[in-house]
Amino acid sequence: MQLKHKPLMAVILMTLILPTVNAEEDKDAQASSGAADATLPEIVVQADRDDFEARQTAPATRLVYGREELDRMNELTVGDYLRRLPSVTFTGPPGTPKDVRLRGMDKGYTQILIDGEPVPGGGKERQIQVDRLPLDIVERIEIIRAPTADLPNEGLAGTINIVLRDAPTTRVTGGRLVTGRVFGEKTHKDTWNVSGQYGDATGDVRWLFNASVGQRGELKTKSKSEEGFVAATGVRNSWKDEFEDERTTSDGLDFSPRVNVKLDGGDELVLTSFFSRTDETKTRHVDKFKYNTPATGADYVGDGTRDETEDKLREIARLRAEWKHKLAGNGSLSVYAAVQRGGEEKDKTTLEYNAAGALTKTAVEDAEQDEGEWFTGLKWSRTLGRHQLGTGLEYADKSREDVKVTTENGVPKTSGRGDNFDIREQRWTAFLQDEIGLGAAHVLTPGLRAQRIAREAEAGGQSFPGSFNAVSPSLHYLWRVNGRNNLRASVTETFKPPKFDDLSPLTETKTGTLTDPDKSGNPDLKPETATGWELGWEHFLPRHGGVFGANLFYRDIHDKVESRTALGDTRYVSRPQNVGDAGVWGVELDARPRMDIWGMPELMLRFNYTRLYSELVDSVTGIETRIKDQPPYVYNVGFDWQLPRWDAAWGVNYNYTPRFVKNPAEPLKLDVEPEQKLLDLYVMKRLSKTAALRLTAANLLDMKKDKDKSEFNASGQLTKKTLEVERGGPAVFVALEGKW
Template identity: 30%
Template sequence: MKRNLLSRALSRALFVAVLAPVSFTAVADDGGDPAPDPKQLDAVVVQADIAYRNRTDAVAPVLSYDLEYFQRFEPLTVGDMLKRVPSVAFVSDVLEYDGAQLRGLDPGYTQILINGKKVPGAGNDRSFFVDRIPAELVERIEIVRSASANRSGDAVAGALNIVLRDAYEFDGSYVRGGVMHFDDGKYKNTYGAVSSGEVGGGRLLGGFNVQGRYNPKVKRSDRFDEPGGDFVDREDQADTRDGTDYSANVSYTHDIGSGRLSLDGFYVRTDRDETEHSLEYNDPTSSSRDNLLSVNDQFENIKQDNWSFGANYEFDMLGGRTELDLDYARFDDDTMATEEETGYDDEDTPPSFDGREGTRTLSDISDDELGFKAAHKRELGNAKVEFGVDYLDKQRDTGLQIAEVESDDEDVALPAYEDFEGMASRIDETRIDPYLMFSGASGALAWEAGLRYETTDVDVRADDTAASNDYSTVLPSAHLKWDLTADDRISLSLARTVRRPNFDQILPLTLEEEFGDNDFVGNPLLEPERAWGLDLGYERRLGQRGVFGVNAFYRDIQDLIETVNTGEPSSTALGDFEDEVEEFLDENPGANENTPGYPQFDPDSFVYTARNVGDGYVYGIEFDLSTPLTVLGLPDTGVFVNYSWLDSSVDDEFGERRFNNQARYVYNVGFIQNLPDWGVSFGASYRRQGDAYSRIVSEEVTTTYEGDLEVFVEKRFGDRMSVRLTGSNLLDASKDEAFNKFDNAADQIDRDFDEYELERETAGPVYQLIARYSF
């Protein structure tokens, strides 16, 4: 009943806004005017000047960075670009930048948009891997620090909007080609082209990019019975990721009557092999066969397709501007993973053959999203009003098949993988989200206030089990921008946001030994996490091109989804008890439950589930500076600095901790020196983030990264060609992890370790030579 009342109230507000008298014919800044002269693409090829962060006029706090801000360091992907912006951290393998963590929070707290629209991704936490989008397709990156009513509220940490190049903004053509050299001597090629111009009375842009991807890493793990305890074993591992990404985007705009039709689409294909070869020894230094415990080989073949198509039409209507938007996006993942291990018995000297086993897993994920938006903007007195409704239909299908084989003969290969056991699941979500937003300006003050009402209906099917749920949330937001002077600005934002449950958290499936000896069962009735957020920022223009900013933020997150104990014994506990009873009966024929010494069932591992329990808060302060040193008489020297200090607090069954995997800090510092008379530029960038800590049932992990140094040298030839040599990971950065592992929660509380592991992962430098030519 409450949901219906809220819906009716908002609908009436929208109705009143439609009928309100107006005194103008079109909103001037909504895209209805004639197109300005498009930006020439050859400016992307030959950058005569150093690019700095944009200073936007948006009322909501937005940081905007054009591609030129990043391009001299030749980023391969959007993930590489985000390394240089404030507050974005990653907890990934070395040289991998996939799940962006804005404000250091898990990727599921950050909304990833492409051209302002949601897109499906691979992660169970609804995250989108930003390393799937090549940098060459991008026009700019926007960090949206606080939510507004006309955008989806799935942005507790904020939103990252990846704006692709479009025909309306660009004109011209260029080609790109180059080669990358890796630490193990391997080379990979990259090439692509972009072209834009007038076609059929409108403007058309098309581009494609082929990017070789390669990452050879080396890992070493040392395991002990506890911290500071006895050595158990050592594992040496070579881990190589080898593949190619194929991508293309197209954009077409055409003015029709008082409106503008825009069509856009992109496609990204990832074809990647991941190969791991591990050797385990019972000695901390020896690599002799006499100390060999196991040989493990893992191979994954990953094929992913990400594509999207959108149609947008904006036109004059009823004294205002109306927008109709239709979007379809799809993500497909087809992965075959094989793990085979040969074990040796450590009780013999040297260890003797103890068997060979293998597991093959076939996973198939398809995620479809169909969206429609209808919105209207108009003046209302001295203010502007925007109202509309967003509709989203999402379907996520997952198929999983597993086959296991084994052999006890050292000279016989493993049998073929034929006997697969499978499971399938489907998640359907339907969202209808009306919103109403007002904005205006008076002198030095500009403001925006809105209300969004998000409704979600969820249907879940897993094998023979089905469940349904629905929930709704009212999301108010308000923003204030105060221009103290022509150069100084203060912004204040308050917004409510949500984070919907992870897909694996709502599937009604039982996963055995998911956390040590503990099982996990999904909860289809989970509600989303809800958060109130506050941002307070100050920004100052430095000269003509420089900008300095500082922003403090706070998030109060309620209805946190945490893993909790159901009290039901795990499959491991039940199995151990059955074995104990069987052993007792073998030793005591004819005994029963009343026989003295008969085993008593006292489980020490359980079935866990996810529930909305407790609250948490996140806070921090963010600095950024990008400016030429004109005040020092060095107008051709640009410096770039950003630093974010991050903290949080949440309680779990073991006590207080930060949000999992939140780095204490993340910063980037760099410079670019332009020598215009020589047509040469060079520069360097250094990045580092603080330790990240994660605690779940049966495992605690501390992750530490070393710093990453990048440099470039560029030579320009006239106004049509440039050549750049870049080097990344020049300090051979490492990722170090310390794992505290336990069998169950009771052991974790008592610090009774199952294993303590120290792992170090390293990779070598990568060099790129890239040339561009415009025509």
């Protein structure tokens, strides 16, 4: 299967850009006879340079949040910090961000990279949960709205690149001790974490040991009321309540040592590794009740209990080596190789009891996911006049095995479509990119990324091979209007391979009704592709005083994948399908200004607002709806206020996402996602030049998720109504931190 790109898009953008470029160069020529031959100086990226400078000089749109910014709110995990960034929404228990989503799209449309490369051990959507990564081992976080050709391009909505701390050029010693508590509705959970960094440069060797160990507690309570109705008369014929208490303890260990060795002739050997282990224990107790006379809501009695225990072990490991060689004529060559592995082991036991307390059901689930990969490649770059050329080749070999066995009362259950399968994937990647300086104020970065992916999958004794080619052009334009204003434009092509389990040909048997259809996969799924357009403006305040940004984006998505329920021969079946084309667009505003203009240089405001729109046209029915899981908007507002007189600082952040219908394409299942309101606060007191004490309060509003769902039959008559209320609980943390 061949993915077709559109060369016309590059021509259109060039047509729009070149008149501006030529006009600007004419002005430069009038001002100076040598301006026409001006070339951009080589930009050397330093790990400690200012976030705003890194954003300002990047050839493509890249929002950068460095170590100083990450330190402010004393967050424990990457997920805790990401929720306050532009265009970011989450799923997970109230106050606990797990699966990150950019621009309101499903989590599989957001690409998560660590040090610029994908990692194994994610779910079937190829994305890891960011609540398992401690923030203290991170150097910076980058939001990449439109990728350049040298980056992986499987994030239709965008890319989040998590860059880990690098080996220092001088001695670095730092540490942090955190303790805290989550206050739940029925109980409390303690949290603690110890992290530290120790590194130095001695002779030809730079090195860093960076580690974090700790335990995190999470709580969730949920009440659920479910009413059933006779469709023809509207009379309530069932009414059940459930009250759930869930408690989770996660023990984590993470470290990422780095070693850089200088070799003869200016060459360098870079050895990096990353290991993450999370051991999670979860218990869930559910009390059930029902009305014996549901029509009038009378005779409320107990209906049994359910107890669940779950142990989940998740690991990620990567070892990478790179040789960097300097070439004559201001060029460089790097050759690298890496091996990485990730996986998850889960054991879950469910015990159900009737109203008299007798055991009625025992279910045992044993699941394992194992994903391994090795890859190798090379990259070459060279400066030739106005051009900064770059090219690269890479080969990767990946395997994934999912095994799940479930028994009920000692009898094995039939496997579901995503329970047992093996996948082997080979990937060949090549890219070519040129960063062109057009006068002193203009940078044009065309690129081309080509990939071939061959996949062999097996499930239920059936084998289904597949392969596809992706040729993805990209074009980025940067106009440095003056020292404080940038205008940016980008056109890129990205793609999204199907979820692993969506390719399975197996059918999982349910009741086969419209409200509980059988579930099946679709080996004939095509990958989704998108042409992305970005147009942005950035204004940088003097003396690194902050930034104002505005960005317009549009994604033209082809072969959009959605689950659709349809009547087969005699039963209803839900399966993923390429339902048609979709458009996703919106406006993104972000600001981090320091209040110098009001005579308050110690105060920095922070604000971002994203307005989201979408349209999905079903190729079969022709019905137009919004895409699944997209809220209409999301915003953050807050501030950081330094108090030098008291050697202190404090700050606040408020995050809001409104209510919205999760899947407008299924009107017979009205599922409303509740609004989310998160308020966080921190207070910091410096104890000395090297030590500080920090207090953080998270989820101060004790956010609750009020979910309501309604189901209708084919005639539009109400058959079921469900109301759920979830609560996590506020949390308070105290941290002692120091740098020497």
